[in-house]
Amino acid sequence: MLKRSATLAMHAPSQGTGGAPKLAPGALMKIAVPVVATVAALLVGLLIIASTGSSVTEAMLAFWDGMAGSGYNVGASINRAISLGFVGLGFIFANRANLTNVGGEGQIAIGGMFATAMALHGAASLPFGLAFVLPLLVGTLAGALWGGLAGVLKSSRGTNEVISTLLLTFIALPVVYWSVESVRLLRKPLTEVSSLPESAEIADPTKLPMLFPNDPTSPLHIGLVLFVIAVVAVWVVLKHSAFGLKLRAVGLNELASRRAGIRTGRLIVASMAIAGGLGGLAGAIMIQGQNYYLTNEFSSGYGFDGLVVGLLSRGSPLGVVVGALLFGFLRSGSIAMEITAHVPAAVVLICQGLIVIAVAGSTWLIDRKASK
């Protein structure tokens, strides 16, 4: 946003004062508009549900129950939000350098795959919690390499990172499929009772510790703590570090940054690697925190939803938290609606899309009001 207003100021016909301070729109409006828009989108969604012949009340009840009907469901929603949040954080990190990382899905896949491999082969017997830390690190590193690859292509060959990260995703997903299809890779040994293409379950020490071990109904694990740390770290780096300033400078004007002595190529690789690393960590947390074994398409779109979270957050880590929670709860509700109320999956997706448009539209509206 800063960039846009600055460009406007540059084109303003007369230089000087820089314009009077703009009136901030009421804080009430900032909250009210997205809420009203979301409710409106839900109402439209309900109309569509009604038109498909499903019971609207049943669908609504299922939706609510899935989101927050029980302690377990709330926890599951938060766990979903964590995965989305990591990808969203990665997105805003790269976006600060004006790079658009759309490869979250692939980075999750690669991170989850390597975390599984580490957990199954070697980490389980390690002491001092290394059993679960090491797979997390390996997953992060794998995601970082996967994302960094797009950075290298960008800085050395000028390849557009939107295309390269997307294509890398198209490589990553089949690689995961291959790894769970081949017994020589991660597929669990074929027996008579189970022949599904998936890995064996990872051992208990490699699973993420529960946040409330005394409450067996809570699915929350320490991924939540890691996420909070990551949010604070990303905020500090973007806002207060020299690295963050350089990222911003490169994002705003690469040529001027290069002239000022910033090694822009390294910076581009680093920011893509960090974005990929956060995606990889999301994948590792999904495997070690909840799924416990690797399956084909275990991410099922978290990378792309996380991208939307990042886009809607408009560069703010706090915005990522809000967006991730919104999408995490929505996803839980949608799944429940699909399963218990038998609303077609496509309709659920349409409702999600409507909500995205509502939120994006209302932020745009607030922006426009603010700039007038």
Add this chain to the structure above:
Amino acid sequence: MALLELAGVAKRFGAVLALDDINLDVARGEVHCLLGENGAGKSTLCNLIFGVHRPDGGRISFDGKPFSPSGPIDALRQGIAMVHQHFSLVGTMTVVENLMMGRARRVLEPREVIARMQRLADEYQLEIDPWRIVRELSVGERQRVEIIKCLLGDPQLLVLDEPTAVLPPEEVESFLTVCRRVADSGRGVILVTHKLAEIATVADRTSVLRHGRVVETVAMEGADMRRLVCSMIGHDIHTGDGVLAATLGLADAPAADADAIAQAAAHSRRGRDGGPPALLLKGVTYRDANGVTRLDDVSLTVHSHEIVGIAGVEGNGQSELGAILAGLADASSGQITVDGTDLTGAAPKDITACGVGIVPEDRHAVACVTALSIAENLCLGATERYSRFGLLDRGAMSKATAALMREFDVRASGPDAPMSSLSGGNQQKAVLARELSLSPLKFLLAAQPTRGLDVSAVEAVYSRIQAARDRGLGVLLISSELNELIAVSDRVAVMYRGRIVGEMAATAANREAIGAMMSGHSHA
């Protein structure tokens, strides 16, 4: 009756009143000069007349009728044509193709356009080969194409924005002849400029614009040019100030030539006394991505205590030379040495570390990140100095920046003001502050450092550069403003088509010879 008449016209952008109560009239057969500094409102006024902006108040009448065009196309249709400072031609197409653009209906008929071109050529001395590719034309020829493009529509009023800024000295004369002839054919001509002297011979009247107001309109016959220029900048200029006078085009070069020669000699003697030269270029050649040779075997020495000017019409390799010295492009061959250190192919960071200050020619694209604050811009290359454990010490940044801003007279609301909120002059002073405060500092490249600046800022920039020279710095000054160059430099090298075609002392006596070399006519 006046052809164009503006009465009480005003235009505001947000809180800024760009034009205030403008009264102006242009008659048929008149060349009317619009004189004003950058930011005085000249461009806004032109855009109002050409229909780009709409006035917020007042009346405009054209040819006796109220005039309120809905946009440039409407203005063109009603008989007003404009040549912008930056030409709007397609470089890869021929002249006649460019002329047909926007005019052709269904079947392209170049013959008719060529016939009309011929008539215009006869009438106005606007000779040009219709089949040449625009990219291969000189700037003066391109300007001619732009004027032909306007005249094909048979306009009643022709508006020319800073038309002489892009021309080599010797092409100005023929341009002025064209203007006169266009006016004599019963049309009105508006010439926008901040350099009165160049076009004084052709203008009938001059309106002086200052801070968005027309301060006065005078007939040029018998007018006192110095007084007009003072009226433009709003204060008296000191008679002894050679640089300022040269900037305004009032004087050809510093008053005392003998002194200048002696001074230049003294400077270069001091420089040669010992130690390696500040900058040494040996056979630097640069071919661009298309294999076109942009710099051809450039060899040049800049000693310490010396300002060497590079004169030349824009586009003769100066930008490429600047980019190579800044580390943004790599020379295809040749060697670059600064103070004895080989910097051929070095990265910008290493070049800076070696004590090379760079004032790039493009302030917005290269010199600074306009969306960042002044402090962030000044500290961007030295974040290690202003951070602890990777975290920025914003207090220290602001403090250091505030000190530099005081020293270099950068006027802004504070060190945290975004660079984009500064005027061009203050932006340039900030860039200069950053580059001149490097430590060590051995050599400074200043590329078009005064482009787009108003007079007082020009003065400030050059006095800083000269002060740094006096303290021992070697400076390479690239500028397309020959008068400024001669006034500020000790020695001038002339670039033409990527080569250094001559070098001479920067004196008024050499002005004509330098001008001739710039046009590629005589090789010294």
